[in-house]
Amino acid sequence: MAPVQPQNADAHPPWYTPQRLLALFCWVTFLVYLDQGVISSNGVNRQIQVVSYAALTLAFPPAQAQFNVGNVGDGTLPSAFLAGLLIASIVYSELTTRFNAFRMIGFGFGVWAIASVGCGLAPNFWVLLICRVVMGAGEASIITLTGPFIDDVAPPAQKTLWFGVLNLFPTLGIAAGYIFGGLIGPLLGWRYAFFIQALIGLPVVIWALLASPINLQTMHDDEDVPSNTLAGVYGTAPLAKTGWLTSLGRDLLILGRHPVFVLNMLAYCPVQGAFGSYIFWGPKAGYELFDLPQETIDLTFGVVTIATSIVAVLLGGLFIDMVGSSIRNAMIFCSAGALVGLIVIEAGFMFAPSFPVLIGMFALGELALFAGQAPCSAVQIWTVPVRLRPLASGMGTVTQHLFGDVPTPPFVGWMQGVFNDWRLTMGLLTLLLSVAVVLYAIGACLPGKDYRPVGQQRALRADKVVPDLDPEGASLLRGGSGNRVSHVRYVMFASMGDRARS
Template sequence: MSKQIGAQGVIASNGVNSQIQEEFNLGNVGDGTLPSAFLAGLLIAAIVYSELTTRFNAFRMIGFGFGVWAIASVGCGMAPNFWTLLFCRVVMGAGEASIITLTGPFIDDVAPPAQKTLWFGVLNLFPTLGIAGGYIFGGIIGPALGWRYAFFIQALIGLPVVIWALVASPISLQTMHGDEDVPTSTLAGSGSVPLAKAGWLTALGRDMWILGSHPVFMLNMLAYCPVQGAFGSYIFWGPKAGYELFDLPQETIDLTFGVVTIATSIVAVLLGGLFIDMVGSSIRNAMLFCSAGALVGLLVIEAGFMFAPSFPVLIAMFALGELALFAGQAPCSAVQIWTVPVRLRPLASGMGTVTQHLFGDVPTPPFVGWLQGRFNDWRLTMEVLTLLLIIAVVAYAIGGCLPGKDYRRAAEQGRLLADKRNMEDGRAGAEPAGENGLSAPLLENEDQ
C-alpha cells in the first residue's frame, strides 16, 4: 500500500509536478486530474479484485497487479503527451487495487485479539509513509534527473514486490472457508442460494445489498470520504500552496511536508490504535474517537490556514491537525471489518476503498484546482476544503450512537475484562450482554 500512495506523493512533489505542468502546459484543473486518474483506475478494479480474492490465490493476484503497476509507471515516464500520462495513471491505479481487498481481512485474521486496532494502525502507516517518501523521493530525483526518471526508478523499486508475491506460498483467510461461502438472507427475507449456483453479478449484487443494510458500516465508510478528500488535496496541493504562500525553495517545502507527514502519521496512527485497545475496542468507542479526531483536525487546520503568519507556524498547526486526523485511521479501518459478516470482509474492504476514493480524493483535487482558479488565494481555497471535515464529524458521531451488529467473536469485542469476570463467576459460556447495543443483530439469519 505504501507504493500506491507513494505514487501519489511522487507526482505531487514540487520537484516532479512543476516539471510536468511546464512540459505539458497544464492548468490547475488539468493538473488535478492526475491524482484522480490513478484513483479512478483503483476504484474500477477494486470491486473485481474483492470478488476474485475468495476464489484465487491472493498473493498471485497481488503479483499480477503490481506487475501492471510497474509497467504503467514506466509508461508514465515515457509519456509523450498529457493524455498518455493520464491513461497510464489510470492503469497504475488498476494494478494497485489488487492489494486493497486483502490487507484488512488478513490483519484481522492474524492479529492478537487484544491488539487488533494497533495492528490496523501499523497497516495504515504504510500509505502515509508512502506519501511522505514520495514527497522526498520526487523532490530529490525530479530536480536531479528529471521527472521521467522518478517514474522509472519507482517501477524498479516495485520489482522485488512483484517477484515475491508471485512465488510466495498461498494463504487462507476466514473468508475462503467453505461454510462462509454461503450468501445470507436479506432484509426482504429472500432464501439463500449457494454462490456456486448463482451468477457472479447476482451474487455480487446480493452481497452489496447486505453491506448496504448495515448502517454503522455505511456511516463509517461515508464518514471517511471527506477525510480522504481533504488528505488527497493536502497531499497534492499542499506543497504548491506552501511554496506560493511563503516563497521558499521547492526542495524545502517538499522535504518539510514529507518529514511532517512521516512523523505525525507514525505517532498518531499507533497511539490511536493503542488508545482504542486500552479503553475497549468497541465499535461505539472507535466511532466517537474518530468523530473527536475529525473535529480537532478541522479546527486546528482551519485556524492554521486562516491565521498562520509564516510557514513554520502553518506547518506546526498543520502537523497538529494531521495528528488528530491520522489518529482515527486505525479505528476506522477496524470498524470497516468488524461491522460486516466475515465472508464479506474482502468486499467490504473493496467497497470502502471505492467509496472513499470516489467521493473523496478523486473529485477533490480537480475541485480544489477550480477553487484556486476562482479565488486565486491559497488560504481561502484550503479553508473551504477543510470545511468538508464537518461531514466526517457528524457522520462518525451518528454512527457511534446507532446500534449495530459486531461480527467479531465475543472475546474480541472490547469486553475482555467483562469476559474475565464471567469466567471467574463460572459463566464463561454466556453470550455477551450486548454492550451499548452493539451485538444486537441487524440481519438475524446472517452467518457470523
C-alpha cells in the same frame, strides 16, 4: 491463480509469521504510494520553468514538458489510477471467493509493475495516461486485500495498532516519492523513475506468485449464515447460482444494509478531502498569508504532515486497543478527533498572527485527525460479513477518493478565486470536518454487529480489553441461521468507566 482450497486454519507455510506478513504488506503499500509521489514530483512531471539542474533538465525534460501537456490534462495523471482502482477493486473482491487471495496480491502487483514499465516507455501522453489507469487496477489488489489479511493475522488485543502500522506507509510512500522523483528525474530522466520502482517491486511479485501461499479467511464461526445464504439479512433461503454481476449487485446491497459501515465510510470522505486540500493548498496559503520563503513553507508543511501522521496513527491504534477495541469506542474516538481537528485548525487559519502559530495549531489539528485513521480502518473491516471484507475495503478506498481528495482541491481553488481571501477559503474548507463529526457520532449511537470471531471477542472480554457488558454475549452473538443477533446497547462513557475501574 489456483482456486481457493479448503484448509486447516492452523496450517501455514514455513515462511509465514504474522509479523513477516505485516512487514511484507507494509513494504508493498509503501511502493504503491511511492509511485503516487513520483508522478506528482517536480522532477518527473512539470513544465520547465525554474530549474535547479538546468543542463541536466534540458537533457531530460519532465513528462509534462516533453509531451507539451497543459495543467488541466496533466492534472489527470495523479488521479488516473482511480479509474482502474474503481473497477478492479470490485473485481478482486469478487474473485476472492474463487481464487487464493495471496496469489491475487502477487498478480495485481505484477500488473502494477508491468504498467510502471509501460509508463517509462510511453511514447506520448495518452499511452502514459492508459498505463496510469492500469497501475490503479494493479494496486487495487493491495488496497482491497491487505486489510482483511491484517485483521486475520493480527493479535486480537493489538488489531487496531496493526492497522495503524499499515496506515503509516501511504504517507511515508508519497513523501518518499516526491524526493525519489525529484532526484531521479533531473539525473537520469523521468522514465527511469518508473523503471527503478518496477525493478524494486519485482522480488515481491515473484515471491507472492511462487512462494507457498496463505489463505484469507472467507468465513468465521460467528458469521450470521453460511456463505451461500443471506439469513440474517433476507431470511434463511439459500442463494441460487448467479452470474458475476448479479452476485456483485447482491453483495453491494448487503453492504448498504450495514449502516455503521456506510456511516464510517462516508464520514472519512470529508477528512480525506481536507487532507488532500491541506497538502495541495496549505503551503500556498501560508506563503501568501505570511510572505515567507516558499521553500521554508513547503518543507515545514511536509515535515509536519509526516511527523504528525506517524505519531498520531500509532497512538490512535494503541489507544483504542487499550480502552477497548469496540466499534462504538472507535466511532466516538473518530468523532472526537474530527471535532478537535476542526476547532484547532479552523482557529489557526482564521486567527493565527504568525506562521509559527499557524503551523503549531495545524500540527495539533492533524494529530487529532490522523489519530482516527486506524480505528476507521478497523471499523470498516469489523462491521461487514467476513466474506465481504475485500469488497468493503475496495469500496471504502474508492469512496474516500471520489468524494474526498479528488473533488475537494479544485473546489477550494474555485472558492479562493471567488473570495480571494486565504483565511476565509481555508476556514470554509475546514468546516467540512463538521460532517465527519456528525456522521461518526451517529454511527456510534447505532447498534451494529461486530463480525469478529466469537472466540476472539470472548478473549478480549476475558482480558478486559473490551468491557464485559454482556455476560451472555457469546451465546447471543453466535446466533443461528434462524436467529436474529441481539445488539448490546451501551454508552461509551460508561464502558470506559468500567474499563478504568478494572
